[in-house]
Amino acid sequence: MDFRLSDEEAAFQEAVRKFGDRTLRPNEAKIDSEALIPPDIIQAMADLGLLSMMVPEELGGMGASAVLTELAAEEIGRGDSSMATAVFFLLEAGWGHILARHGQEAVKREVLPPVCQGKAFLGIATTEPTGGSDLAGMRTTSRRDGSLFVLHGEKSFISGVEEAKRMGGGHLTLTRAPSGGFNFLYVPTRTEGISTQRFHNMGRMGISTGGLSYQDARVPAKYLLGTEGRGFEYAMEGFSVARTFVAAACVGAAERALETGMAYIRERKAFGQPLGKFEGIQFELVDLWTQVEAVKWQCRRAAWLLDSYTLRGDTSHRSEVDRTVASVKLAAPQVAFECVKRAMMWFGAAGYTEEAGLERGFRGIMSYLVGAEGGLNIMRIILGRELLGKEFVPYK
Ligand SMILES: Cc1cc2nc3c(=O)[nH]c(=O)nc-3n(C[C@H](O)[C@H](O)[C@H](O)COP(=O)(O)OP(=O)(O)OC[C@H]3O[C@@H](n4cnc5c(N)ncnc54)[C@H](O)[C@@H]3O)c2cc1C
Structure with a gap:
């Protein structure tokens, strides 16, 4: 058992801590009061390789380990304790990685490089107005129609709805499949048939939380992750x-x-x-x-x-x-x-x-x-x- 960080890990941790001390901490109050992570901070994160850092290098990421990403998450939480930047960071880290693991090749190449460059947002949408804990009880459906999936339903309390609309990008979205299982789809927020609503939170103001409504919204079938129903x-x-x-x-x-x-x-x-x-x-x-x-x-x-x-x-x-x-x-x-x-x-x-x-x-x-x-x-x-x-x- 060896608890020491490698030299590379320690150097990276130090670099992220400096970023937290010099860039996040002095801007924390502004991020909170203006309800926005300034674009230059997102760009600085991209320049440091912090956006979706577990995504393989050929798709624009760092190919980082979960351990290295965990170290970065600690430092970002320390730098912006309002949690807004940490939420932005960890959503992209976690869900970018899942898209890289289970998405189709063409979709990974389309979606992930802009996310890693800070030019698009990627989040997760599972919670619905009827509840988030009982995922098996969700109601939003996706049915296949030729080369498309048609989504109908509603998600709520979703982080990054405004960011995905403003920057481009979307959410990995869990939906009920006609087969009885679940389909997990990348759904760009700017898709026709999708509307968004921002909720008024009490904290982590720098990243939006809101609702997504799908009125027979159609997305290409290639946006399905892995196998239908799983x-x-x-x-x-x-x-x-x-x-x-x-x-x-x-x-x-x-x-x-x-x-x-x-x-x-x-x-x-x-x-x-x-x-x-x-x-x-x-x-x-x-x-x-x-x-x-x-x-x-x-x-x-x-x-x-x-x-x-x-x-x-x-x-x-x-x-x-x-x-x-x-x-x-x-x-x-x-x-x-x-x-x-x-x-x-x-x-x-x-x-x-x-x-x-x-x-x-x-x-x-x-x-x-x-x-x-x-x-x-x-x-x-x-x-x-x-x-x-x-x-x-x-x-x-
Ligand atoms: C700021 C913020 C951002 C969020 N961002 C996202 C996001 O990006 N994407 C997304 O999909 N969701 C998001 N969520 C929603 C989050 O995932 C849900 O809040 C969570 O899953 C709980 O669902 P709920 O709020 O509907 O509570 P409910 O499921 O209605 O539960 C209410 C309470 O009852 C408890 N409870 C539920 N079932 C049981 C049980 N069997 N036994 C004992 N206690 C129980 C819960 O722990 C909770 O305290 C966000 C929430 C917040 C507050």
Whole structure:
């Protein structure tokens, strides 16, 4: 067992940290208040190779490992703790990779290079107005009509609807197939018959969330990923990847909150002493740091498991992968939220101001507690299933 990063990994981590410190952190408030990741920041990410970095080089990516991508996600979450840039990053990383693995050759060549260059957006659309946890209950349909698929239905709470409309691009979209299975299709947002709606969120303002409505929208049949009817398994593979990066971004945001908090409690005095000397505060910090370290290394192990098995099409360690990914998606947002909340409290009244720089993380991380990339209870159900057996899944 070797926990050291290779020289290349350490150098890349350092480069992304510098990008976070010099470019994301000074722009975090602007990204949040203007509800936009500025195009020059997206371009800078593309120049660093950060967009869809797991996509093979011949399709415009870096051909990066999940471990390297996980390291980058930590740094981006640390740089922009509002989570907007992290969401942009991890959607493209996770779902670009799935398109590269299961898409048709011509479609990969059409869609992925512009995504890697920051000229188009790629996201995921599974959630519907009737619910996101019970994916098997989804209603949006896709039926084949010659060389086309015809989509009908509605998706909601989808990240990047405006970006896909503005920049071009679209979403990998899970739909019900007439056969009873699921079709997973790349659906460009600018397709005739698709309309979008932006929702008004409380956080991670720099990336849009909204609805997509398909009124007999037609897309070329070549946009189908893999085999007709088997889309659910491709989507689940993508969730394992994306959830690992969500957790990694939360780790970065948690570390940032603790750093901000530590700087404050070293300086701020009460009763003639720095706050950090009071055990009531110091021990809180120590307990949180311990939790962040534990979840960080579990995230890196999740990424290592993906590299070692899932991304090679090896399902022999599926239970271990599912357990590890669900555990980090369950723990990391809660730990991060607690870190931000506690750091805000160490600041006292100042923690309640925008200037303290903590409330954006508070609002952004909350998106992962309420459900983005899968609700916490769904992670608990996955873990319960893996620990106790399928007969203990509390629904059919
Ligand atoms: C900011 C944001 C961005 C998002 N971006 C995307 C996106 O890009 N693409 C996309 O497809 N979706 C996206 N989502 C939606 C997300 O995937 C869903 O929120 C999630 O799947 C939960 O679905 P739901 O919100 O409909 O809650 P529901 O499924 O209605 O569940 C409500 C609550 O009940 C809990 N629950 C559900 N079933 C059970 C059970 N059996 N036992 C115990 N508790 C249960 C859930 O954990 C949740 O807390 C986003 C959400 C947010 C907040």
